[in-house]
Amino acid sequence: MHPRLPLLLLAAMMLTPASAVAADIPGLVRQEDRLAAIAWRLTTGSAHWCPQTVPQPGWILGDQRRFDKRERPAAKLAFATGGEGPFIAAIAPGSPADHAGLARGTGIAAIDGQPIPTLGDGPTVRIDAVQVMLAAREPAAPLIVTDDGGRRYALAPSPGCASGFRVERSGPQAAANGKLVRVTLRLAASVVADDELAAVVAHELAHNILRHPSELAGQRSVARVRATELEADRLSVWLLADAGYDPRAAIRFWERHEKPLIRAATHPPRRERIATIAAEIEAMAAARAADPAAGPPLVAALAPLE
Ligand SMILES: [Zn+2]
Numbered sequence: 001m002h003p004r005l006p007l008l009l010l011a012a013m014m015l016t017p018a019s020a021v022a023a024d025i026p027g028l029v030r031q032e033d034r035l036a037a038i039a040w041r042l043t044t045g046s047a048h049w050c051p052q053t054v055p056q057p058g059w060i061l062g063d064q065r066r067f068d069k070r071e072r073p074a075a076k077l078a079f080a081t082g083g084e085g086p087f088i089a090a091i092a093p094g095s096p097a098d099h100a101g102l103a104r105g106t107g108i109a110a111i112d113g114q115p116i117p118t119l120g121d122g123p124t125v126r127i128d129a130v131q132v133m134l135a136a137r138e139p140a141a142p143l144i145v146t147d148d149g150g151r152r153y154a155l156a157p158s159p160g161c162a163s164g165f166r167v168e169r170s171g172p173q174a175a176a177n178g179k180l181v182r183v184t185l186r187l188a189a190s191v192v193a194d195d196e197l198a199a200v201v202a203h204e205l206a207h208n209i210l211r212h213p214s215e216l217a218g219q220r221s222v223a224r225v226r227a228t229e230l231e232a233d234r235l236s237v238w239l240l241a242d243a244g245y246d247p248r249a250a251i252r253f254w255e256r257h258e259k260p261l262i263r264a265a266t267h268p269p270r271r272e273r274i275a276t277i278a279a280e281i282e283a284m285a286a287a288r289a290a291d292p293a294a295g296p297p298l299v300a301a302l303a304p305l306e
Helices: 003-012 015-022 027-047 069-079 125-135 183-192 195-207 212-217 220-242 249-256 272-292
Strands: 053-056 059-062 086-091 106-110 143-146 151-156 157-160 164-168 174-176 182-186
Touching: 003 125, 027 053, 027 059, 027 069, 027 157, 027 164, 027 182, 027 183, 027 195, 027 220, 059 125, 059 164, 086 106, 086 125, 086 157, 106 125, 106 164, 125 164, 151 249, 157 272, 164 183, 174 195, 182 183, 195 212, 195 220, 195 249, 212 220, 220 249, 249 272
Parallel strands: 164 182
Antiparallel strands: 053 157, 059 086, 106 143, 143 151, 174 182
C-alpha cells in the first residue's frame, strides 16, 4: 500500500467543491434543531412583555433553494424532505408544531388553505412568505397547515416575540435585521452550551425587539451603535431569565470568547459588556423582588407601535 494514498484521497476530496460544501449539511440540521428549541423558549417566554407578538409554531423553515443544485440530494436526505417547496427544517420539542404532529421534512403547501405565494426565485422568499402570512394573523389563533401531500394539521400557535430564526453557512457570525435572527453554522457549532448559544440568540432577538436595525439604518453614529450593543446585552438578560435559562450564561459566553466576535470600534469591549450584563441581572432581580411581573424598562421606554 502506498503510504501517501490516504493523503492524496483526502486532497482529492477537498478539491471537490460539492462534496466538501455538502459535508456540513448534517451539522446545519443539528444546529437548526438547537436554534429552534432556543428560539421557541426565548420568544414565547417573553411574550407577556414583548411589544409585538406573532404566532410562533416552534419551527424553523427550510427551502431546497438555499442549497446549490449539487447539494440538494444531500440536503433532502439530511432534512428528510422529498418535495421541492419550503419545508420544516427543525421543530422545538413540546412546541405547537410538535403537538400538531408536524415533523422535520414536512413540506408546507398552504396555511389555512392559502397556498404559499411564490414571489421570485430567491433562496428564502418562500420561507419569508410563510413568515408574512403568520405575522398577519392573531398571535394565538388556531390555523391549518397543509403539507405537500395534501394532509392537514391543526396547529394552535403560541404568541411569541416577533422574529424568525435561521442558521446560515456564511455571512456575519450573528446578526439581526428587524425580522430575522441569523447565526452562522460555525458560531453555533463553536458554542457547546445551549444556554450560552441562547445568550447569543437573545442578544440578536433583543436588537429586533428594540428596533435597532431600523433605527441604525438611517444613521451610523459610532456612539449610538455602541449604545445599542449594550442595550441588547441588557435586554438579553430578561429574555434568558423568562425562557428559563440562567442569565449568567451571557457572562460565561463573553468570558469564554476572549477574542471578541466583532473587532470593531463600534462594539464595546468585552469587560464593559460583562459589567453591563452583571448590573442588569441585579437590576432585574431587584425589580422582580418588588413586582414579580415587572418587565424590562428598555421595552417600557419604547415608543408605541403605529
Ligand atoms: Zn449586537
